[in-house]
Amino acid sequence: MHDTGTAIKTAPAPDQEEQRTERPEEQPSKHARRFGLPIATCLVMGNIIGGGIFLLPASVAPFGTISLVAFGVLTLGAIALALVFGRLAQRDPRTGGPYVYAREAFGDFAGFLAAWSYWATAWVSNAALAVAAVGYLDVLIPVGDHKWTACLAALVLQLLPALANFAGTRYVGAVQVVATVLKFLPLILVAVGGLFFFDSANLGPFQASDDSPVGAISASAAILLFSYLGVESAAVSAGEVRDPRRNVGRATILGTLGAALVYLLGTIAVFGTVAHDKLVGSTAPFSDAVNVMFGGSWGGTAVACAAVVSILGALNGWTLLSAQTPYAAAKDGLFPPAFARKRRGVPTMGVLVTVVLASLLTVYNYTAGSSGVFESLVLITTFTATVPYLLATAAQIYFLVSGQGERVNRARLVRDGVLAGIACGFSMWLVAGSGYAAVYQGVLFLFAGVLVHAWMAARKERTATH
Incomplete structure (x- = not known):
């Protein structure tokens, strides 16, 4: 992870990259600050861990403790x-992440699909x-007694992280x-x-469902699959990270490992303290x-506070990411x-x-009076999120197989190839789980x-010929 190797011939040098992408409206200010390793790590961890962690143990409990095996495989x-993503960010540390890698490997159309899918997600x-x-x-x-009170609360919860983003990256990082x-x-x-209250008698059966072991792992994995969406967060914001060739990869790994630690230990603790x-x-x-x-009954209040803070942090990070990918695509x-x-x-x-757009969708959710359409849209995004993943891992495989001028020893090539293959398989599993x-x-x-791409491509061509 820390051995940077030699960049491909097409990758611009850091100083050239900054000169090429610098725009007048991007000049430094006291409100704009590049993310160091700690903030970039928090961005990854905060975007992975949203509100789902607080329900995950109950969601997979019907399958038994075999679900922990699925968690390990997914991790x-x-x-x-x-x-x-860390290796790809070393190659090209520009804002946009999967969009940048897909476009570099496969051209404008693949890049647009990555940007379009990620933005919608x-x-x-x-x-x-x-x-x-x-x-x-x-x-x-009490805000849920009336649907419009709940709707207003949801809109306010979206607005607060947006205000932090409008204030500048300095405040985005602080909130994160x-x-x-x-x-x-x-x-x-x-x-x-x-661990101090753990009782193995609470664990229940290893396999609680009637499925085969493989079936039980796959079924529980389908619930857990989307717990790790957000691992790409530092790569998407690479242009805002200090020394991105070094820090993006580190933040991605540290953030993913931190989230995995919380997920696994938290689930095991709940399994061992609450009767099956x-x-x-x-x-x-x-x-x-x-x-x-x-003891007592204050656990609900404590966990509710933690959940609201957790989701606000995720909203803060995802709001920034939702703007970064279109930004990179718009520059091209x-x-x-x-x-x-x-x-x-x-x-x-x-x-x-x-x-x-998110506010309109929220209002529509409460106006419709049914979660059916809204849940369908959310399920669609679990699929669209995998499109940039597949394109990014395919780009890495393309770079490795084609050579692209990268000088690496055989051991490094084999290692990167195996990782790309596993990541591609993981992305395909995400698609299947959708x-x-x-x-x-x-x-x-x-x-x-x-x-949309046809319209933008025609506009770009017309501008180039005039």
């Missing part, structure tokens, strides 16, 4: 994907996170560090504290674990030029459009993007 796949996910946060907020402040620490501490408290028959039907497994460990003429403008280090148009309906509808959404 290895996520780490392989993180290592691949980000703003739809923001709406989903805000709606989920309202459920936790209702434990602290604070939110990550605040949500990491209670989760670690449960994970470590649970109660855990299967639990709607607040971490609250139940806190109440077992410390593949998105409208307004997305290429920056203020205080943040692509403000991308943030604004994300907030507007379900047939999500894949079908997601492909239709990608086809709609083809029309």
